[in-house]
Every structure is written in C-alpha cells, then in structure tokens.
Amino acid sequence: MLWRCIRGRCRKVLAVAGYLMGIDLGTTSVKAGVFTPDGSVLETFGESYPTTHKDGGVREQDPRHWTRLIGLVLERFAAAGLRGQIAGAALTSQVNTHVFVDRNGRPLMPAITWQDTRAANEAAELDDQLNVEDKIAWLGAPIPVDASHPLARMLWVQRHAPEIWDKTRFVLLPKDFANHGLTGELATDPLSNIGLVGLDGHYVPQILDLVPGAADRMPPIRGITEIIGKSPDGTPFVTATMDGWVGLLGTGACREGAFAYLSGTSEILGVASHDVTNEPGVVVFAEAEGLRLHAGPTQSGGASQQWFCNLAGLSIPEMIELVDGTRRRHPTPLFLPHLAGERAPLWNVDLRGVFLGIESGMQTADFARAVYEGVALSARHVLDALAASSATVPETVSCGGGGFRSDPWGQIRADILGKRLERLAVQETGVVGAVCLAAAAKGIASSPEEAHRPFERFDRVWEPDPNTLGFHEDLFGIYKEAIETNETLGKRLVGLKP
Numbered sequence: 001m002l003w004r005c006i007r008g009r010c011r012k013v014l015a016v017a018g019y020l021m022g023i024d025l026g027t028t029s030v031k032a033g034v035f036t037p038d039g040s041v042l043e044t045f046g047e048s049y050p051t052t053h054k055d056g057g058v059r060e061q062d063p064r065h066w067t068r069l070i071g072l073v074l075e076r077f078a079a080a081g082l083r084g085q086i087a088g089a090a091l092t093s094q095v096n097t098h099v100f101v102d103r104n105g106r107p108l109m110p111a112i113t114w115q116d117t118r119a120a121n122e123a124a125e126l127d128d129q130l131n132v133e134d135k136i137a138w139l140g141a142p143i144p145v146d147a148s149h150p151l152a153r154m155l156w157v158q159r160h161a162p163e164i165w166d167k168t169r170f171v172l173l174p175k176d177f178a179n180h181g182l183t184g185e186l187a188t189d190p191l192s193n194i195g196l197v198g199l200d201g202h203y204v205p206q207i208l209d210l211v212p213g214a215a216d217r218m219p220p221i222r223g224i225t226e227i228i229g230k231s232p233d234g235t236p237f238v239t240a241t242m243d244g245w246v247g248l249l250g251t252g253a254c255r256e257g258a259f260a261y262l263s264g265t266s267e268i269l270g271v272a273s274h275d276v277t278n279e280p281g282v283v284v285f286a287e288a289e290g291l292r293l294h295a296g297p298t299q300s301g302g303a304s305q306q307w308f309c310n311l312a313g314l315s316i317p318e319m320i321e322l323v324d325g326t327r328r329r330h331p332t333p334l335f336l337p338h339l340a341g342e343r344a345p346l347w348n349v350d351l352r353g354v355f356l357g358i359e360s361g362m363q364t365a366d367f368a369r370a371v372y373e374g375v376a377l378s379a380r381h382v383l384d385a386l387a388a389s390s391a392t393v394p395e396t397v398s399c400g401g402g403g404f405r406s407d408p409w410g411q412i413r414a415d416i417l418g419k420r421l422e423r424l425a426v427q428e429t430g431v432v433g434a435v436c437l438a439a440a441a442k443g444i445a446s447s448p449e450e451a452h453r454p455f456e457r458f459d460r461v462w463e464p465d466p467n468t469l470g471f472h473e474d475l476f477g478i479y480k481e482a483i484e485t486n487e488t489l490g491k492r493l494v495g496l497k498p
Helices: 063-082 120-127 132-139 150-160 162-167 174-183 243-251 302-312 316-324 364-390 407-417 429-441 448-455 466-494
Strands: 002-006 009-013 019-025 029-035 041-048 052-054 058-061 086-093 099-101 170-172 227-230 236-238 259-263 267-272 293-297 334-336 354-356 396-400 420-424 458-462
Touching: 019 063, 019 174, 019 243, 019 429, 029 063, 029 429, 041 063, 058 063, 063 086, 063 174, 086 174, 086 243, 086 429, 099 174, 120 150, 150 162, 150 170, 170 174, 174 227, 174 236, 236 429, 243 259, 243 267, 243 293, 243 396, 243 429, 243 448, 259 364, 267 364, 293 364, 302 316, 302 364, 316 364, 316 407, 334 364, 334 466, 354 466, 364 407, 364 466, 396 407, 407 420, 407 458, 407 466, 429 448
Parallel strands: 019 086, 086 236, 259 396, 396 420
Antiparallel strands: 002 009, 019 029, 029 041, 052 058, 099 170, 227 236, 259 267, 267 293, 334 354, 420 458
C-alpha cells in the first residue's frame, strides 16, 4: 500500500503499475511530481537553487546544484514507497543554457544560462553570415543567432577560454546533462536545439560549420518520446525536450489551434498549428508527436516581478496585495520589461527597461502595477506575432505557471491581451507536460494530447473587461512606439562612459 496525502489528510491507495514521473529543471528551481494516468497527484517536490550574476551580462549556474536536487527527488519519492512503481519518467529543462563537459561528462565551467548575454558580439558576427532565405529553408523560420544561441557560446568559449574549449567533449543542455548523470547515456533531442536542427530533425551542417569544432561537440539526437536508459532504481527515462515546448504542451497547446500561455521567470506563449507564414520573431518547431508548435519566449516575466520586489523591498505576496488593493490611477507609468534585452518577438539584446511618464504624485503601487502591465504588454506583443505566424485567431488562451497565481495580474493580462484566460488547476505545467511525454513513451496514452486530457481542469477564468479594450489597444500602440525610441537612446546610454 501507499499513502496518498492531500491537504493534511492521508488515505491508502493501491500500488498499481503505470505511475508516471515528471521533473522540471527550471531557471530557478527543480520541480517534480508523480501522477497516476488519470491525472491524480501522488507526490510532489520543489526546491530552488541560485544563479550567479556578474558584470558583462554574465548569468551562471553550478550544474552540481541540479544533480543534487534531482537526487533528492528520487530519494523522497522512494521514501514515499514509490520505488519500483514508476513506469516511465521524463525530465525537461531550461534551454539555451549550456554546460561544457569533458569526455567523462564532468562540467569544465559554470553553466552559461539562457539569460547570459556575454556572447552578444559573437552572436551578431555569426548572424551576419546567415541570410533570411537560408534560415527559412534550413530551420523553417528566420530564427536569429542571438547571445543565447549555442554557437555564440561556443565561439565565445573558443576565444575567451581556449583551455576549456580544448578539453570540451560535449556542449550539453541541462536536461541532457542530467539524463546522462541518471542513465549514463548521452543524447539530446531535435526540438531543444533551436537554431541548430532543421525541419528534418537533423543538425544543419551549414550552420554548425560556422564555428570550427562545433559539430564534433554535439551529442546524438534521439526522439522526444524515446526511452534512452534507466536510472539506478530502474526507472525508464525518455529523451524529452525543452521546458518551453513541454510547458506549452502541459499548459494546453496539445491540439491544432490551441493557444497556451506559460508564466514563469519568462513569459512563454505558443500555439499548435501546422500552418506557417514565416512571421519574423517566432520560433516554429519541427513537427513532433503530431504537433507543430509556434512559440515566443520573452526575457523577463516573473524576473521583472522579482526585480521590482528586490528594488522596493517587497515580497511577491506584498506586491500582489499592493496592486490588488488599489485601483488603476491616471496616469500610471509605462514599463518596458527589457531588463536584459528581449527575446520574442524582437530578439534584441541591446534593449533596456524603462519607466515612462513618471510624475511626482505616483506611489509604489503605481509602479508595481506598471510592472505587471509591462509584462502583459510584452506577452501581447508575442501573442500577435503567434497569431500571424499560425494564421490563427485566439479566442481563449489556456494558462499556467507561477505567474498566474496572482489574481490581479491574471486580470491585467486578460484585459491587455483582450482574451479569455483559463487557468489550469495543476499549476506545474512543465511537470505535467513531462508526464504526458512519459505516458506516450510507455504506451499508457496513444499521444501526448490524449495523456493531457485528464489534466484539463480549470480553477480560475479571467474575462477581459470590454469597457477597457480601446484603452489597452492605445496603450499597446504607445508601448511599441516606446520600444523603438528607447532602443536608440538605450544604446547611447549603455555606451556612455565617464
């Protein structure tokens, strides 16, 4: 027998074959859960780890933090009586975070995270060597080489840390590094390697050849629901894929025409559609498991909230209460959430954040609301690009992630997007998406879409206020104009030295 405990009440449940485990190695924490195929949760885990911030856009993590916490996941679930009861598991992770490892799989330096911009110059140099037509032909979309691109990081290490480059056997994503530690197998998947893998699911040699030695340091590609090996306790693990794709799957982008909005450290929006218009600024993935996802990740969603809390000396609940307890005043400043550049749909590392329209009578609550509105405006920017990319008009958007635990922020998003937002009852959608992949891999479900159906329960709905649609449309227009103006001034300010 197992004990299933929910809200302090425990009851016995029969141990049956077919339990599924999902692990989400995110930007700030490791989250995990064990579920039954009908969507019932048996056990959960969540614990955070640090990121090191240094001058020059450096954002690093110690991969040993990841492996320690994943080890704790397995220990806790085993202590709960689940050893030998898990039919399949999948581990997803943050991507465009890179670990340079030696021939034994040991890290040679701290992991360069997706937020790290140190390789901006190398990225621009490489991107200049690729034209839009070739990108579309090879990758299916004009995906830029930015500072988070693996080739930009490889070129940076090659130039600035040649002793590490010479010892590097593989450049791994966090999930692939963790899977190697769990199973002893080295593999990656086609979807996670954005900008390197073509629509045929193979590396694009013309791109890899831009950095000599890059091709030799890439791990072999396996399918996202292919079992790559077993952990020491005998649990089968699948290759899985990136947290953006898996999180969007878990949030509801699991059938044609479905839109999803995942809010975490960054905002990630997506839609499942086989129609592709080659809209700039959108990542269009190759088809996998019957789905073709269009996605747009921003740079600073929840990161903007945390930044403001640190600046104002607030906790996140205090910031939420501050906004919830005050009406929107006129005027409220406009916030551009480009604290570390921007990804979709602008892909511009040089953009910087700004508060616009400040007056002496404004209070902390006004700036807090502006931060929430600015992040929502960045999501609206992505949503419009996704609608154009997929030739699909959203009416309802399924949503999830930690950013949607805030009721006032959810309403602000619905008003600015002008869409009905439905929040999934299970908030850890990355874990849910990983469980769906494991279910498909083990044949417990015929597809990730079928595996997701038990999770399609909603606990909150936000409807846009029809009386404010015109106002928010005008605000969005000013937001886009402000980006264009701020880009020029921001570059001049960053380059100004005393």
